[in-house]
Amino acid sequence: MPLKLHIAYRPIINNIEEIGHRDLGLRPIHHQKESRTEGHLFISVLAYHLLNAIELQLRQEGDTRRWSTIITVLSTHQRSTVTLTDSLGKIHHIRLSGTPEAAHQDIYHKLNIKQLPRKQISYVATRL
Structure with a gap:
């Protein structure tokens, strides 16, 4: 057996x-x-x-x-972070997703993923 x-x-x-x-x-x-x-x-x-x-x-x-x-197809859909320091020494991080291409949208649609947020996310940090 x-x-x-x-x-x-x-x-x-x-x-x-x-x-x-x-x-x-x-x-x-x-x-x-x-x-x-x-x-x-x-x-x-x-x-x-x-x-x-x-x-x-x-x-x-x-x-x-x-x-x-x-994964190869989706790897071209990116999210970027811009980091800036203002005159007060505060560090600003701004994140924004790129616009999905047709190939990305096709996969997202098949996976029932609603449109990804294009919302810009900002946050502030201070230097230690």
């Missing part, structure tokens, strides 16, 4: 390992503390489930591209 299980599940495990390595950039765990290993595994499993949910939703919308392709 164990050999049958191994034969049945090995292709599935290989696929999970390949996705983890290729699409999520996961590497072997070399933490010395158990709590860090558990945290690493938790984030890895969470990322894997999130990736699967996104790919499933895209497939249901007829988009069969791989995760690596989706």
Whole structure:
């Protein structure tokens, strides 16, 4: 029985390992503390489930591209930060999203992501 299980599940495990390595950039765990290993595994499993949910939703919308392709397309939609120091020494950080191109909007639409906020976010910090 164990050999049958191994034969049945090995292709599935290989696929999970390949996705983890290729699409999520996961590497072997070399933490010395158990709590860090558990945290690493938790984030890895969470990322894997999130990736699967996104790919499933895209497939249901007829988009069969791989995760690596989706990330490449979306990586060109950027958010910028401008940092300025005023005459009083206060540091102003201003964040603004770029305008999504048609390819970005297509993916966002398929994932039911409403239009991303173009709102400018400003905050002020003081030098220490």
